[in-house]
Amino acid sequence: MPRYAFKIEYDGRPFKGWQRQTDLPSVQGTVEAALAKLQSDVPGIAAAGRTDTGVHALGQVVHADLRREWEPFRLAEALNYHLKPAPVAITACAQVTEAFHARFEATWRSYTYRIICRRAPLVHERGFAWGLRGGLDVAAMAEGARHLLGKHDFTTFRATHCQANSPVKTLDEIWVEAVPLSAGQEVRFHLKARSFLHNQVRSIVGSLEHVGSGAWAPDDMRRALEACDRAECGTVAPPEGLYMTGVGYPMDPFTDGWRDR
Known part of the structure; x- marks a missing residue:
């Protein structure tokens, strides 16, 4: 077949x-x-x-x-x-x-999470981004995110009902991007790894939001990671801001196939 x-x-x-x-x-x-x-x-x-x-x-x-x-x-x-x-x-x-x-x-998977910071409620982006009324310190979040790069026990950022055999994962990339809007600002979180734990991306983003809002210091991301305790995780970001953006393979299966252009 x-x-x-x-x-x-x-x-x-x-x-x-x-x-x-x-x-x-x-x-x-x-x-x-x-x-x-x-x-x-x-x-x-x-x-x-x-x-x-x-x-x-x-x-x-x-x-x-x-x-x-x-x-x-x-x-x-x-x-x-x-x-x-x-x-x-x-x-x-x-x-x-x-x-x-x-x-x-698959050798890697990538995700992007979108937050839109503005006082007015989201209208056209409702259901496609997490809307926050307050601003976020992008530099502080980027500093906090760096503590997560590499191979770690991500128990803190793992859903309690996650079925993965091990909480140890290697986060190959994580970076924070600020996109100016006519009203407010969009913040995008980009993550890439061979595989992710259940709710890992949303847990990381929710914790980084604590850093961006000033509730946590950037070093609190390291503290939470090293605790290996789900209770130390920040708020889990809502699902509507999360996008699965790509999957990598040893050879791209679509190189010679049909692609929408």
Whole structure:
């Protein structure tokens, strides 16, 4: 059976997360329903990572095995047709070898978290960013974030119901970006690692918000990390500001496939 890789973009608001759930809307279930319009017995699709309720994606990667061969452009077009009106889109498609696995072959995953600081409530960005009325000290947050780089026990920033075998992860990149707005400021947090613990990104961002607001000093991020105690974590940032932005592989499966330009 030919195997295909897909890059997927979605608005997480209508879904109870990525993973298929009985009688609840999920992104996986929506994509599988669209595939079933093309082939009734498609096996379940495998994704690079799961996202929680309300979390968005710009670069989720999945693979699926189909009975017949498709030209990647036509396959993406057919799936996008059957995905309507759900806020899910295939932005790249490629035929890959049987050795490719969207989850197990991934060498890194990247996420971006958005905070918009302004006194007025969010309108157009509501559901797509965390809105805060007060400003944030970006330099202080960047200083605090540096304590998290590298290999650490991230128990403090791990959900209590996380199913990972170990809390030890290596955070390859974390940086904070300020984007001026006509009213207020947007702050973006960019993180990259081979894999993440459940709620790790949102826990880190929520704790860094404490630094940015002045409730914590930058060195408190080191203190919280070294405590290895979930009780030392700051507020967990809400899901609507989080985006899965990309997944890396030893060889880019979409280099010779179809990509929306």
